[in-house]
Amino acid sequence: MPYALVINRLMTHPNSNGDYFDVFQNYVIRCKERDDLVVHLRKSGIEVLISWPTPLHKQKALGLSHFNLPMTERISAEVVSLPMYPELADEDAEFVIEAVKNFFV
Secondary structure (H helix, E strand, O other), X not given: OOHHHHEEEOOOOOXXXXXXXXXXXXXEEEEOXXXXXXXXXXXXXXXXXXXXXXXXXXXXXXXXXXXXXXXXXXXXXXXXXXXXXXXXXXXXXXXXXXXXXXXXX
């Protein structure tokens, strides 16, 4: 199965009318096999982050456990942040892209 079909969502570039442009702090993808993807990328020497390992409503200190938020829980279990920073060389970005693609081959 092509990798693009396995990843649920890729960040899309917003339409711009020229009056503004967006700057992104994170490049986040969703993957149903997120934990396996993370292992694969880390073995390839790629640092990735799981920014939301536990949904906020599941944080005991907040006392929100009475909420039933299955979509939030699913997204929390699927998201992973790929490397993205100003100094990231094009070659390094290509390396990350190829590693993600290779996971789904």
